[in-house]
Amino acid sequence: MSTKNLLVELFVEELPPKALNKLGEAFASVLFETLKSQGLAADTAAVTAYASPRRLAVHATNILAVAPNKTSTQKLMPVSVGMDASGNATPALIKRLNSMGLTEASVANLTKQMDGKNEALFLDVMQKGISLKDGLQIALNDAITKLPIPKVMTYQLADGWSNVNFVRPAHSLVALHGNDVVAVTALGLTAGNQTQGHRFEASVSPVILKNADTYAEQLKTEGAVIASFTERRAEIVCQLNATAQNASTGLSTSLKPIEDDALLDEVTALVERPNVLLGQFEEVYLEVPQECLILTMKANQKYFPLLDANDKLTNKFLIVSNISPDDASAVIGGNERVVRPRLADAKFFFDQDRKKSLESRISSLDKVVYHNKLGSQGQRTERVSAIAIAISLQLGDAELAAKAGLAAQLAKTDLITDMVGEFPELQGIMGRYYAQHEGLDDEVAFAIEDHYKPRFAGDELARNQVGVVVALADKLETLVGLFSIGEKPTGDKDPFGLRRQALGIIRMLIECKLPLTFSSLIQDVLSQFNAESSTQAATIQAIKEFCFDRLSVNLREQGASPQEVDAVLSLNPEILSDIPQRLAAVRTFSALDEAPALAAANKRVGNILKKIEGEVKSEVNVSLLQEPAEIALNTALGKVKPEADKLFEGGDYTAALKSLAALKAPVDAFFDSVMVNADDPALKANRLGLLASLHQAMNRVADLSKLAS
Incomplete structure (x- = not known):
């Protein structure tokens, strides 16, 4: 057709x-x-x-x-309903055929097919093409x-x-x-x-x-419209780069438009036929932090600021116009007049804010509500500062504690500045500028800016240790505080962004290799709140499960298999910074020829021990060993376990797991020829103790039974 x-x-x-x-x-x-x-x-x-x-x-x-017409097979009714004992059509079948515009003669075209346990009548129906x-x-x-x-x-x-x-x-x-x-x-x-x-x-x-x-x-x-969104977007990019290159003529540096895909998409949706023009403003406004100027030009005017080769803002910007007059001076002049008051406002806010120190603003945080059950931003600041100091001292650094405590005290003070009041996106950034203006230590100043990091998946971490400590304290305070009052994420609802906060905590602990015990960390943070003692254990457990769930998802997104992740996380490792090394060790172990048999044996041992009431001590009485296979396993375990434990304590998890390969043969022989549940209670207890010792040796890095197919 x-x-x-x-x-x-x-x-x-x-x-x-x-x-x-x-x-x-x-x-x-x-x-x-x-x-x-x-x-x-x-x-x-x-x-x-x-x-x-x-x-x-x-x-x-x-x-x-x-x-085109098409044929479909339609079920009418069970044969027992549509046909009588003589094989003739029943009134019910004739009525059904009539409702479809067919006569009794159509009965000859019906077919019988099994429909479940019963036989049914089917009709091939020609459907006319629409x-x-x-x-x-x-x-x-x-x-x-x-x-x-x-x-x-x-x-x-x-x-x-x-x-x-x-x-x-x-x-x-x-x-x-x-x-x-x-x-x-x-x-x-x-x-x-x-x-x-x-x-x-x-x-x-x-x-x-x-x-x-x-x-x-x-x-x-004819219509002066580029209908394709993709084509129009590409045309804007081409014109932006060409205009920036022309604007670089005669300058000592090359200019480039700021990269912002969201802004580019929005501008593409605002114009039908783009015409990029060059505008500029007075250089005096460059005294204002460039983040402020860039934000007001992008957010309010949809302009593309021009940066130099060092990513420093210049006094030039690009306008994506929807008209192309022969003389564009009026369009350019109009846009320059519009942007000037915006820049003047930014300069005014910046000048006014610097007249008052950050420290003098701390008391004003008491008037800002954080959460009706958790108090003001002032109270929250005190908690974050105490947590930051405690973390620093756990890391054994008194100087770090002093800087982190100060940074935490000042971190939220820019929220009540005029600039952040106008541009909330600049929170933290303006705090850093004002701290530097006051001559504060750069580590403290950058920590004020960076304590919000990571703000989203893939965002960079704080650039120094002071910033990491304050960011960790801030996110822990948020997570633990909200959990303590029952504000947990449910389903796809997470109004406080706690999943993002949890992932940020995890990333800092792992990527910054912080040797902090996770449960103790949560316990110390929880002590900053008036949580009832009867619910503290449940709250800590809920937070751990929530964080480990986020960690599991994150590790799988990074390429780890579900079995590898389960093997490592099922042991609930307290030092999260160890997890990448544990995962790498499990991956290496999985590639060994002995791995499948050892994983299966480990699963079998675990199942045996679970069925035993009470605790099974990993103790072996050598005098009670009778079978050659159990003697051989105990001997092999006596050689492998000390070596594996030493490697584990030294942090060489890969070598620790690889050393277990020597246990495959004696483990296989043990299960082939030794009856664990012997009639003699002492003999049974001894063999269970041997298995408990084996289980303990095999599951220090990860639960290897999770690797069993």
């Missing part, structure tokens, strides 16, 4: 820029998949999504005018219904009575199959072949589309 290409476009008022790309992809994907499911798209069909500020469109190749008009109507309705709309608005149609719910008011609908208009409707509109181009720069209005394949080209040449 012959096919033609299909174009569908919804022309609307300006769509929400941060959602545009997702809306365009969803519209195209759902519409195309629905057409495919109806048999209207050939096997070779392909789809292209278009999205600009005022349109969502999809171009699909090789679309049929009518889907027309493109009907199929596209279904697909269009489906695509509109399933759009991931951030916020729906209701507007009135031209008839003055009907209301429509959609992301933005829609003004026209295009549906072309080759040259032919497909008469579908949506949102009170009937499809045609006309659309609109650029508001100001289109050479033709309306743009009358010749066919489905001329859409993108006609919009570009």
Whole structure:
């Protein structure tokens, strides 16, 4: 059957820029998949999504005018219901056939097939292929219904009575199959072949589309619109780099636009045909921290600040305009006038904030509520400072304790500065600048900025040990404090970001190789809160389980197998910084030829010991050893265990596990020829003691039974 290409476009008022790309992809994907499911798209069909500020469109190749007919087998009823004893059709069967538009003669076309335990009657039904008009109507309705709309608005149609719910008011609908208009409707509109181009720069209005394949080209040449989001984004990148290169002419350094994918996507969704222009502001504003200037230019004006070769902000910026006048000076001048007050505000805030020291702001934190059950930010600051000092002292560094305590005291004070009040994203960063302005130690200043790190998965850690300690204390205080009042994450809800906090704690303990005992750490932090003593043990256990769950997910995401992770974490290692070495040791052990047999034996030993009531001591009375196999195992264990223990205590986990390979043969021989549950109680107890000693030797690095298949 012959096919033609299909174009569908919804022309609307300006769509929400941060959602545009997702809306365009969803519209195209759902519409195309629905057409495919109806048999209207050939096997070779392909789809292209278009999205600009005022349109969502999809171009699909090789679309049929009518889907091919297809045969389906339909179950009617059990044979016992549809046929009488003589094999004739019952009234029930005839009635069912009549309801399908068939006569009694159709009984001859029925087949009998087993349906579970009973035999049923089936009929092959020819389903007529759906027309493109009907199929596209279904697909269009489906695509509109399933759009991931951030916020729906209701507007009135031209008839003055009907209301429509959609992301933005829609003004026209295009549906072309080759040259032919497909008469579908949506949102009170009937499809045609006309659309609109650029508001100001289109050479033709309306743009009358010749066919489905001329859409993108006609919009570009007649409508002054680049319909493709991807193409428009690439054009912006090209112009940004070219304009930055031109702006570098005559300078001693090369300029480059700041890299920000989110900003690039948003600007791409704001313009129909980009035109990048160069603006600048007075150099006096460069006295303000560049983070402030960059943030106000990006967030408020959607500009791309220009950096020099050393990533230092310059007084030049790039504007992505939606118009291309012959003389762009008015556009540039207007944008420069708009950005100047923003920069002046930033400079004013910066100057005013520096008139008051961070230390003098500490008392003001008592007026800022942190949580109604956990007190003010002032109280929280005291707890974080105490935790930071305690951690530092555990690490054996009094100087570190002094710096970490001071940094923790000052870490939240920038929250009540004018600059952070205007730009909350700068919390920590401004604290560092103000601390440096006051002449505080750089380690303390950078710790103030870095104590929020890591802020998200993959973020860098604090750049010095003071920062690591304060960040660890801050996240522990948050996690333990909220758990202590029952504010735990549930399902996919985590309003306080505790999963992120837990992962940050884990990363710092592991990546910074901090030799801190995890349970004791949680216990010490919990002591800072008024937690009831009767619930403390349960709270500590809940926090440990929560953190180990996050750790397990993280390790698997890094490439460790579930068995390896379970083997290591099932022992609940208290020093988390050991975990990477334990995992590496398990991975090496797993590659040994002896590993499967030893893992299986370890699992068997564990199962035997679990069935014994009471504690089984790992003690062996040599005089009670009778069988050659148990004597050999005890002898081998006497040689291997001291060596493995020594390697384990020295932190060489890989060698410790590899040394266990020598136990394979005696372990196999033991289980082949020794009866553990002997009739003699003393003999049984001795053999259990031997197995307990073996179990202990094999499970110091990891629970090897988790590796058994």
